[in-house]
Amino acid sequence: xxxxxxxxxxxxxxxxxxxxxxxxxxxxxxxxxxxxxxxxxxxxxxxxxxxxxxxxxxxxxxxxxxxxxxxxxxxxxxxxxxxxxxxxxxxxxxxxxxxxxxxxxxxxxxxxxxxxxxxxxxxxxxxxxxxxxxxxxxxxxxxxxxxxxxxxxxxxxxxxxxxxxxxxxxxxxxxxxxxxxxxxxxxxxxxxxxxxxxxxxxxxxxxxxxxxxxxxxxxxxxxxxxxxxxxxxxxxxxxxxxxxxxxxxxxxxxxxxxxxxxxxxxxxxxxxxxxxxxxxxxxxxxxxxxxxxxxxxxxxxxxxxxxxxxxxxxxxxxxxxxxxxxxxxxxxxxxxxxxxxxxxxx
Amino acid sequence: xxxxxxxxxxxxxxxxxxxxxxxxxxxxxxxxxxxxxxxxxxxxxxxxxxxxxxxxxxxxxxxxxxxxxxxxxxxxxxxxxxxxxxxxxxxxxxxxxxxxxxxxxxxxxxxxxxxxxxxxxxxxxxxxxxxxxxxxxxxxxxxxxxxxxxxxxxxxxxxxxxxxxxxxxxxxxxxxxxxxxxxxxxxxxxxxxxxxxxxxxxxxxxxxxxxxxxxxxxxxxxxxxxxxxxxxxxxxxxxxxxxxxxxxxxxxxxxxxxxxxxxxxxxxxxxxxxxxxxxxxxxxxxxxxxxxxxxxxx
Numbered sequence: 001x002x003x004x005x006x007x008x009x010x011x012x013x014x015x016x017x018x019x020x021x022x023x024x025x026x027x028x029x030x031x032x033x034x035x036x037x038x039x040x041x042x043x044x045x046x047x048x049x050x051x052x053x054x055x056x057x058x059x060x061x062x063x064x065x066x067x068x069x070x071x072x073x074x075x076x077x078x079x080x081x082x083x084x085x086x087x088x089x090x091x092x093x094x095x096x097x098x099x100x101x102x103x104x105x106x107x108x109x110x111x112x113x114x115x116x117x118x119x120x121x122x123x124x125x126x127x128x129x130x131x132x133x134x135x136x137x138x139x140x141x142x143x144x145x146x147x148x149x150x151x152x153x154x155x156x157x158x159x160x161x162x163x164x165x166x167x168x169x170x171x172x173x174x175x176x177x178x179x180x181x182x183x184x185x186x187x188x189x190x191x192x193x194x195x196x197x198x199x200x201x202x203x204x205x206x207x208x209x210x211x212x213x214x215x216x217x218x219x220x221x222x223x224x225x226x227x228x229x230x231x232x233x234x235x236x237x238x239x240x241x242x243x244x245x246x247x248x249x250x251x252x253x254x255x256x257x258x259x260x261x262x263x264x265x266x267x268x269x270x271x272x273x274x275x276x277x278x279x280x281x282x283x284x285x286x287x288x289x290x291x292x293x294x295x296x297x298x299x300x301x302x303x304x305x306x307x308x309x310x311x312x313x314x315x316x317x318x319x320x321x322x323x324x325x326x327x328x329x330x331x332x333x334x335x336x337x338x339x340x341x342x343x344x345x346x
Numbered sequence: 347x348x349x350x351x352x353x354x355x356x357x358x359x360x361x362x363x364x365x366x367x368x369x370x371x372x373x374x375x376x377x378x379x380x381x382x383x384x385x386x387x388x389x390x391x392x393x394x395x396x397x398x399x400x401x402x403x404x405x406x407x408x409x410x411x412x413x414x415x416x417x418x419x420x421x422x423x424x425x426x427x428x429x430x431x432x433x434x435x436x437x438x439x440x441x442x443x444x445x446x447x448x449x450x451x452x453x454x455x456x457x458x459x460x461x462x463x464x465x466x467x468x469x470x471x472x473x474x475x476x477x478x479x480x481x482x483x484x485x486x487x488x489x490x491x492x493x494x495x496x497x498x499x500x501x502x503x504x505x506x507x508x509x510x511x512x513x514x515x516x517x518x519x520x521x522x523x524x525x526x527x528x529x530x531x532x533x534x535x536x537x538x539x540x541x542x543x544x545x546x547x548x549x550x551x552x553x554x555x556x557x558x559x560x561x562x563x564x565x566x567x568x569x570x571x572x573x574x575x576x577x578x579x580x581x582x583x584x585x586x587x588x589x590x591x592x593x594x595x596x597x598x599x600x601x602x603x604x605x606x607x608x609x610x611x612x613x614x615x616x617x618x619x620x621x622x623x624x625x626x627x628x629x630x631x632x633x634x635x636x637x638x639x640x641x642x643x644x
Binding site for chain 1: 420465471533534537538539540541542543544545548553556575602
């Protein structure tokens with residue numbers, strides 16, 4: 001509350017380099033009728049100022065839960081059992097509930113998958129943006145409404161001065177997602193978590209929204225954690241990728257490395273699922289089988305049941321995340337074999 | 347809310363679009379027969395209650411021996427009661443009592459019931475258990491019997507009526523509110539508000555309340571009929587508002603003893619009571635159709 005509001009066009013923010021978010025050895029479990037269920041384990045990563053990091057994986061791989069844990073929004077059933085989350089020098093785990101309120105929206109903001117329902121239908125969009133500014137900066141109504149119009153202009157909504165008086169139902173899906181982004185950027189957060197921001201939008205709008213996120217990132221130096229299951233989206237704007245499978249990180253590295261030479265069989269299969277325009281295929285590529293549920297994680301490497309490269313020890317030994325280059329980490333037992341190429345078969 | 351309203355005004359001047367939609371709403375209200383008839387009946391009673399002292403042809407307390415049990419005549423339009431007091435004047439003053447009780451009970455039960463229901467639905471846990479089991483316990487008793495029990499313990503009086511009726515009426519509101527909260531609890535805009543760092547009380551009152559208020563308003567307007575009826579029942583039993591203050595329930599009781607010979611008191615008091623209750627019920631039906639078009643015809 002005591003932080004003063006900086007103008008949107010203020011260029012004084014730092015860009016690039018320093019570590020903004022450091023997550024170490026995160027373990028998250030949910031209380032269920034069958035007892036504590038570990039859904040995320042051994043997750044460690046960092047976010048630098050002004051970079052876009054993609055978090056990919058199938059449904060149920062723990063992407064969203066990991067992101068929600070950063071804001072301590074796991075609900076009553078969810079619990080962080082182990083690990084540390086350090087946001088710009090602050091230990092998120094040790095903050096009180098009241099202190100968390102000033103982190104959410106102010107330091108870490110989030111945009112959701114469903115722009116159609118993520119806005120409250122009974123208020124104008126301007127009011128909803130203004131509400132956040134009032135909450136975090138204690139600005140007056142008049143100021144906040146003016147700022148809301150500025151923000152809508154910033155996210156590329158034409159005729160912003162009028163649009164702030166529109167209700168959500170008067171806007172299209174793409175427009176609503178822009179409004180959501182405007183709300184998220186209202187407080188110029190250090191970190192923007194985008195949970196599948198383009199899934200519900202059609203392809204042309206997708207590209208526009210991704211451009212917008214990228215543009216805002218470079219302008220404000222915001223770090224973006226982009227959650228998606230679309231490798232194509234990652235390729236177009238992220239600098240680094242974290243691949244998750246069944247609640248564990250399986251690979252992490254710069255986008256170029258991962259796309260050029262994936263070291264984990266799962267990553268390799270994920271990349272094969274991207275349809276290519278030039279390739280004439282009768283059927284789209286799929287990864288056989290489904291993600292195991294947290295109640296039935298297989299022993300050993302969790303991917304061995306679907307892995308084309310699995311060997312005997314994969315079903316008994318759990319691979320640790322190992323550094324294979326200064327920027328590249330992978331959790332595969334066979335990654336130390338000198339001539340191992342994922343996807344080449346046994 | 348203020349901003350929303352202001353923005354509407356502003357846009358009305360800027361563009362025709364919204365004026366169009368506003369007039370659509372008016373049109374929808376106007377063509378809703380229940381809403382119009384109910385509004386007129388309720389407004390009539392409310393205006394009578396507000397301006398009661400100006401409308402009474404006689405003092406409602408003045409005893410006139412010549413008018414004891416008199417039939418309706420030019421001086422006493424609806425006749426006189428057992429003490430020769432003007433029935434019309436007493437009916438008019440009685441509207442005040444009925445509405446005062448109804449409004450007080452509504453205010454208490456709505457603010458309490460909505461708060462309890464929203465907190466129970468939103469936070470869940472042990473709070474929800476305590477709140478909802480309390481509701482169940484109160485529901486286990488027949489409403490009126492419980493109200494009579496409480497009224498008996500507290501002793502007769504206007505405050506007694508308000509307290510005892512509030513006590514039996516809030517659980518319904520709380521239960522309704524909780525179920526409505528649960529229906530939109532999982533809406534993404536609530537998650538979005540939480541992720542924006544909005545404190546819980548603002549999420550409840552700014553984001554939940556406006557989205558769930560319509561069914562509660564309908565329930566309340568239909569409930570007014572019940573409350574007025576219950577107030578009349580308590581007064582009829584002598585547990586409610588005491589003489590010399592006139593109440594419709596008390597007047598029906600007084601008229602009952604001479605129903606065969608001089609039925610005017612009981613009949614007119616019953617008519618006033620019936621008119622008001624029917625008015626609120628019709629208004630409630632109309633509001634339901636108006637506020638929630640999906641329910642129309644059900």
